[in-house]
Amino acid sequence: MNRHRGIAAILSVLYMGLGQLYNRQFVKGLFLMAVNAAALFYFIPNLGKAIWGVVTLGTKTQGFEIVNKVTVRVEGDHSIYLLISGLITLFVFAIYLVIYIMNIRDAYRTGALRDKGEQPADFKKSWAHLTGRNFPYLMLAIPAIGVLFLTIMPIIFMVMLAFTNYASPNHIPPKALVDWVGFETFANLLTLKTWSRTFFSVFTWTIIWAVIATATTYFGGILVALLVESKGVRFKKLWRTIFILPYAIPQLISLLVMRNLFNGQFGPINQYLSYFGLGKLPWLTDPIWAKVTVIIVNMWVGIPVSMVLIMGILTAIPKDMYEAADVDGATGFQKFKIITLPFILFSTGPVLIMQFAGNINNFNVIFLLTNGDPVNGKYQFAGSTDLLVTWLYKLTLNNSQFNMSSAIGIIIFLIVASLSIWSYRRSKAYKEEDMIQ
Template sequence: MNRRRSAILSAIFMGLGQLYNRQYIKGVLLLLTGAAAFGYFIPRLVHDLWGIWTLGDAPSKMVKVGKVYQTVKGDHSIFLMINGLITVLILALFITIYIMNIRDAYRTGAARDQGGKAAAFRESISYVWDRKFPHLLLTIPGLGVLFLTIMPIVFMILLSFTNYSLPQHIPPAKLVDWVGFNTFKDLLTLKSWSRTFFGVFTWTIIWAVLATATCYFGGLLVALLIEQKDVKFKKLWRTLFILPYAIPQLISLLVMRNLFNGQFGPINQYLSYFGFGKLPWLTDPTWAKATAILVNMWVGIPVSMVLILGVLTAIPKDLYEAADVDGASGYQKFRIVTMPFVLFATAPILITQFAGNINNFNLIFLLTNGEPLNGEYQYAGSTDLLVTWLYKLTLNNSQFNMASAIGIIIFIIIATFSIINYRRTKSFKEEDMIQ
């Protein structure tokens, strides 16, 4: 039967089934694709798979030739890992295309068995253009996501299972080895690392909760005050309160860092002038954490205010009128009408803000740089979050395997929290607030 023959031929080599079904242009294009793929894989597939499996067996070294030392190039473990990962992804794409080629040949053969004709190349193009146009457009960004997002994530995950770190295992002079879960074990059990991890992790969670709650409820309070009937010049108030968000965060945070400087900062100068003395805003661990939360409120409350203002203007007025008829107090109207509507519309954003605060690199890095220093921590300061600690481990101290393990833990925390809480929100379970 045509369906079986064409499928078997396409399984033997791409395009043969299409040629059998008399789809000559499509068959030739698939033959060329298969030939190009085999031309790519034959010289490098075994070597790249060997490289990602072994990470090399001969490091670069200096050899004396006469009176001169020359470098003998060896294996670079990280390059081998990257090349192997790229080859595996391209192989997965090729296998996908190969399977699609077999299915296409089988479907065309089945149509011929039923008395139909194989679609001409022009008809195939028209079908793809008319019926599969969204898939066609999504292919390019899909490939971008695969190689620019998924591949770096997989590369980071692989690094966490190696010993890629200073001083012993930095290519090309030294090779990198697979060590399994030893990196995670050291992070959680080795005293020098575990003390830092649990300390930074605890502060990260406290920071995320306080930063999210203060900004959200602060924005809610400001929005409610602006929307009061007795408040005049509402547009002016909205404009004033949105200014901190309109100014680039880099500028705001650097200005705040100077304002809270313990020695020459204007805030301490004013406090000293009025006899209150100077406060260790950024030099004492507790004060530095409180200052970070305070500054985060300054840059974060306007965002929540704008979002909640939009929700408040969308609440039906007849609900408040019905509440007035029933004799509800202002607090009761807020609890029964306002707050449920606000939470329904902003719960997903609230979850997103919490996840963003866990990774709030800009504020901590620009305001405190993780300082003040903590003698009990490994490469971290008292105000460092997991993400800023990861940055220091990577760029300043070349502890790449440990930084990758921390990155995986951050992802697990954020993904788990976001998925569980988002699925529990009413905005996910219900499509409409009023039913």
């Protein structure tokens, strides 16, 4: 009774496409057989080498040999190229396995139809089914493959680097090989005094920065939005336009202009202070003042974003709630506390969490305004205003500490993901999803 489905499945296991040929789907079967042949042609010489490269990261270093009294350079294994090419081959092999499994399932299902006495779909019906009902899956497969190779694979590559000794000056290929070292990089980051002092100091400042930057821009945006939308304020459109200008100007330009304005020697701000006899302040050269400066500048570029968001929420609050509060004799502060603020917090809870996560990784403000400076002699490749993300940038591009930067990248991800999930699950937007329904 189940003869066709069993034979078709077994044939598909033996060689891709044979089950389809058995089910008399000749075009599909020949196409799958061609795909399988191409895959075998690629994987037979490359799959073993890919696994060897990922496992060993190479065994032969670059060197020189004397051949016929002539010094000849002998190429060695490049550990990073072996790791990248190995990952690509393994990812392609994973896609091949998925197609192989789908081929077996297809042959089994078609064989089941034959067991029931039904005719298998011919090429025209299969094509119509593929371009009709399954067309969305066909189109989604293309960006999915792009995400697999352009997003997921680089992330896995970065994670794997954290478990190697890929760092300058002793382990940079092809001069030297890179080795797997397990959790040694994380141990060095957290226990070696030169690294741990920098990590915990930069981590502490990153959290302080994220909290202050998020709170000041968020509540500053609420304050400005409430002032602009107040009943007694005239020319509301003009005020909205003025306060949205910092957001409309590209952040790169704003931050570079601010860097010049706060210049300790020639900046206009210090010149005005000197003109009024207040002296010059070390805005960007003193560790404390530099941190104050980046917070002030971040308020300048961040408050307009929150202001626009809050204005949209204020217009959505039912007016009859304020009218009822007026009847009960509520003051302006009581109406804000009981009506306005709860609506704002409920609507912007997830956004607030996103802003906090974004401020942990707020690369632009720190890098363009201070470049992480002023220099701190106690830190390892970091300045006094560096965040974890800017420190990671310096370790990667300026100092070739790739394994350490990868470990920091993993820690940043764990921090952001954990705080975001924990905060969101505790927010009213998560607990009271039916509130506005």
